[in-house]
Amino acid sequence: MIVHHLNNSRSQRILWMLEELGLPYELRRYERDPETMFAPAELRKVHPLGKSPVLEDDGRTLVESGAIVEYLVDKSGGKFGPPSDRDGQLRYRMFLHYAEGSMMPPLLIKLVLSRIPIMGKVAMKRIQPMIDVHLDYVEAELSRRPWFAGDDLSAADVMMSFPLEAARSRAGLNESRPSTIAWLERVQSRPAYQRALEVGGPYAYA
Numbered sequence: 001m002i003v004h005h006l007n008n009s010r011s012q013r014i015l016w017m018l019e020e021l022g023l024p025y026e027l028r029r030y031e032r033d034p035e036t037m038f039a040p041a042e043l044r045k046v047h048p049l050g051k052s053p054v055l056e057d058d059g060r061t062l063v064e065s066g067a068i069v070e071y072l073v074d075k076s077g078g079k080f081g082p083p084s085d086r087d088g089q090l091r092y093r094m095f096l097h098y099a100e101g102s103m104m105p106p107l108l109i110k111l112v113l114s115r116i117p118i119m120g121k122v123a124m125k126r127i128q129p130m131i132d133v134h135l136d137y138v139e140a141e142l143s144r145r146p147w148f149a150g151d152d153l154s155a156a157d158v159m160m161s162f163p164l165e166a167a168r169s170r171a172g173l174n175e176s177r178p179s180t181i182a183w184l185e186r187v188q189s190r191p192a193y194q195r196a197l198e199v200g201g202p203y204a205y206a
């Protein structure tokens with residue numbers, strides 16, 4: 001397997017998942033343009049979207065973090081897949097989609113607005129309450145169970161790691177939401193997470 005990895009990006013969680021699963025992979029690194037933060041053009045040669053992560057395996061080129069983590073669950077015979085109870089399965093599926101589908105968009109809007117002088121600052125004030133609704137929801141969920149789907153770490157946690165790391169670095173996630181911070185600490189202290197950091201190189205959100 002080849003992982004196309006961009007610094008400070010969502011592909012860090014794919015490295016974490018691969019380290020958890022103990023699957024061998026080759027890493028290809030790409031650096032963001034320090035001005036624009038865009039990925040380099042070479043990534044478009046790998047996939048037309050030119051984004052990261054991209055996973056190549058068995059002659060296939062896969063994109064979308066959620067689809068990639070589900071592929072890895074399948075490949076490893078269900079490891080880090082859904083729990084056995086129905087409610088846990090539904091939570092697993094929901095958070096797997098929620099991470100990119102609902103939680104990332106306002107965080108990304110905030111990041112973009114933060115780069116626009118004056119008017120951006122005004123608009124950012126409108127976005128923060130939307131992010132707070134997500135953070136409160138996540139806090140309530142994590143106060144009920146240790147991991148997003150249930151009692152065990154799953155691919156849903158892998159997916160949720162990036163939005164929550166981004167929220168801690170730029171959208172006010174702090175100790176006022178103790179269950180979420182405790183979850184982040186549990187994630188980041190895992191040996192596989194630490195190995196993924198060593199492999200991936202500098203990562204601003206850990």
Ligand SMILES: N[C@@H](CCC(=O)N[C@@H](CS)C(=O)NCC(=O)O)C(=O)O
Binds near residue numbers: 038
């Ligand atoms: N929903 C996609 C998002 C992919 C994405 O936007 N990746 C970012 C990295 S965090 C990227 O490659 N940005 C560089 C660019 O847009 O040029 C996923 O989860 O894989």
